[in-house]
Amino acid sequence: MRGDQVPPHTLPTHFGHTQMNQQNSILLLIGHGSPAAAGNDEFMQFAADLAQHVGVATQPCFLELAEPAIGEGVARCVARGATEILALPLFLGAGRHQKRDVPNLLDAAQAEHAGLVVRYGAPLGPQLHLVGVLAERAAAALATSRQPVSDEETAVLLVGRGSKDPQSNAELARLARLLSEIHGYGMVEYAYQTVVSPDVGQALSRCVRLGARRVVVLPYLLFAGFVRDDIVNQARQAQEQHPQVEILVGQHLFPHAGLLAAAAFRYEELRDGMVQMNCASCVYRQHGDDGDGHHHHHH
Numbered sequence: 001m002r003g004d005q006v007p008p009h010t011l012p013t014h015f016g017h018t019q020m021n022q023q024n025s026i027l028l029l030i031g032h033g034s035p036a037a038a039g040n041d042e043f044m045q046f047a048a049d050l051a052q053h054v055g056v057a058t059q060p061c062f063l064e065l066a067e068p069a070i071g072e073g074v075a076r077c078v079a080r081g082a083t084e085i086l087a088l089p090l091f092l093g094a095g096r097h098q099k100r101d102v103p104n105l106l107d108a109a110q111a112e113h114a115g116l117v118v119r120y121g122a123p124l125g126p127q128l129h130l131v132g133v134l135a136e137r138a139a140a141a142l143a144t145s146r147q148p149v150s151d152e153e154t155a156v157l158l159v160g161r162g163s164k165d166p167q168s169n170a171e172l173a174r175l176a177r178l179l180s181e182i183h184g185y186g187m188v189e190y191a192y193q194t195v196v197s198p199d200v201g202q203a204l205s206r207c208v209r210l211g212a213r214r215v216v217v218l219p220y221l222l223f224a225g226f227v228r229d230d231i232v233n234q235a236r237q238a239q240e241q242h243p244q245v246e247i248l249v250g251q252h253l254f255p256h257a258g259l260l261a262a263a264a265f266r267y268e269e270l271r272d273g274m275v276q277m278n279c280a281s282c283v284y285r286q287h288g289d290d291g292d293g294h295h296h297h298h299h
Helices: 037-054 070-079 096-111 128-142 166-183 200-209 226-241 257-271 283-287
Strands: 025-031 058-062 084-089 117-120 154-160 187-192 214-219 246-249
Touching (some): 025 037, 037 257, 084 257, 096 117, 128 166, 128 214, 128 246, 128 257, 226 246
Parallel strands (some): 025 084, 084 117, 154 214
16 A cells, blocks of 8 residues: 555444344345436336346335335335345445435434344445446447547546535546546546536536537436436537537436446445445545535435
8 A cells, every 4th residue: 555545444334243144134225216207217127137136135225205215125124034234325426325314314224123233335436337337328329429520529528416525526537537548538528417516518618628529428327317307408508509519418327237237346345344435535524514415306
């Protein structure tokens, strides 16, 4: 380890303590939840796909905006005979939800069931599996292009939701760099749907100033819903501002084998007791900040 590297901080993955018992363990897959039925349906399908992929009993649930809620999900696991729950937050980054809201709800649910152990996993994070998915989404969008534009004049614009958590926002910049270096996209920029700048229009204008005549907008989102719809709308507004530029919008991450592989990696890490996160620059550790500072935002 280099002197400028911060050692990883192991998350408090145990709520209670006992030896891991594979036979009585159930994977609790936690999604955010959306007012859009399509997004919730995609999550439920992903939960079924993941259960088959990793070969383990799985109970899906939602943080908010959809049912079953986390407490109900825990109760269903117990009703199925679980003495240990492997709780995996299916979030792309580590913001307030993953760091505070979900653990608090798991604590409350665990207190309702004597002897139950809950082990808590890490969010997906900027894994190379997901970089590969983004590269394929970009290639698929470019295949629909109707304009003779060179690769040098083509930009990829990676768009995440945005957060008040600096670590979560920084992961998008890291992904953009990985997408550029590993997959050879020369011009890769990033933007946020809300909360922080730049938004899609601002970042797309930057791409144009840098010489782009074609921009592929890639929503860095798990599922369909309000956030994706708003990214598409921002791209349409940007198209009106830059009619000379071809703007293409790629698909979000689901469904893709790379997304399954990323979630399976986090599950195996949790199962094997290897969950780690770098918390040195976490706003909650430094300031007790409320992070995203929003309630019931729509995905």
